[in-house]
Amino acid sequence: MSEKQFQQLIKLHSDDLLRYLTKCLGDNDTAKDILQDTFLAFWNHKQDIEIHKSKSWLFTTAHNNMLKAIRHKKVRDNATIQIDTTSKQNLENEQLVDFLLKQLNDKMRQCLILKDWEGFNIKEIAEIMQMSEENVKVCIFRARVKLKELKSKLEI
């Protein structure tokens, strides 16, 4: 892979990766660090990576780096947030999505983001998350049902 191709790859996928990491971690600075580590790893392993699998490779690596960061408690796990029904009036759409996603556990949130935002199929998500396809299906199913429950509680 040439430098020009690598530069194009950064332009194509860095925003998507940062969005995924930020929404999953809840910490923009750590997300940027992981993003940089991911692209550095890609550049170092560019000889081994098939160009049509670049996006999938980047998300898999970013996901693994994110898990490492969580394990080392570099980020605060704020997945569980008490629902404040009184504040719902102040929520804008994107803030609402952000709020709802934080109500899901890590795997459900990650699977849902990869499916809905990045357009990966079940098989690809399973590879990125290093899970079985059945587990991915269960995560996504539960995530949607839970979001619906939350929306019903918030009367959205």
Add this chain to the structure above:
Amino acid sequence: MNIREENIEIILFDYAEGNLDAQEQEKVEQFLASHPQYKEMLAMYQENETIAKPTDIVFEGKDEMFEQITGNKAKKTFLIPAFVKWASAIAAVVLLFFCIRDLIPSEEKQLGNTIAQNSKIETKKEFTETKIQETEIKKEKIKTKTYFSETKNGKTETNEEFCPTEKTEEQVLIAEDNSQNVIIESKEEHLQLAEEIITNDNSTTQERILYMRYEESIVIKEERKPTLALRVARRLKLDEKIEEFYNSELVSNTREFINIAKSLGNKKVKTTTTEIRQEGKINV
């Protein structure tokens, strides 16, 4: 497909996403009919829309990251929108069209001038060729006249003596003018014309002129047709031509001489007969 509580979420996911065939779908629907709690769960899954993609998260340090990783400076590339590319292409085509359209009249004018010049050259060339042809015809006339300038001793006079007279020249021109629709190319046609003149009492002036044009041709000499030529000349009452035949060596027997002499008048016959006897040229 066995539907159990352990795998119901997976099956409902596939059912909602349309991954099951008709038979499997029917099984699921039967199961849901007897398990309303899962039916409600499926409805919640189906009612929930996909989550909206946020637009506020953008990574600003793309070039810096590229430079840090590769150690090289990022090249600035400008992405040109597709509609700008198309608009540029269309504008270029339109501009080219107008340029060509403006060029066409001047090119045509230039081409027209060239054609006109060439046309003049061609016309001049044709005119020159016509003149050369006319000159050749005149030369041919002069040459033809030399046949009849040959003396009985076989000596040939110079062309100067036999240059066509003013009258002959005029006749030739009239003949060419009048006979432009009559083309006599072969000696057979010439002889046929001569025969027609002899047999036709109402020979036209044009036929006479035509004969005058060709009577001196090589046909008569080569084919040894002096009698025919003489008959034509007599028919057309061309006294000068009869006289020429009389003085020529084409007539080789007494009968012909007498006939010629008769054509020229009785006086001539007597003179001729005397001369012939005296000279012993022919046996009378």
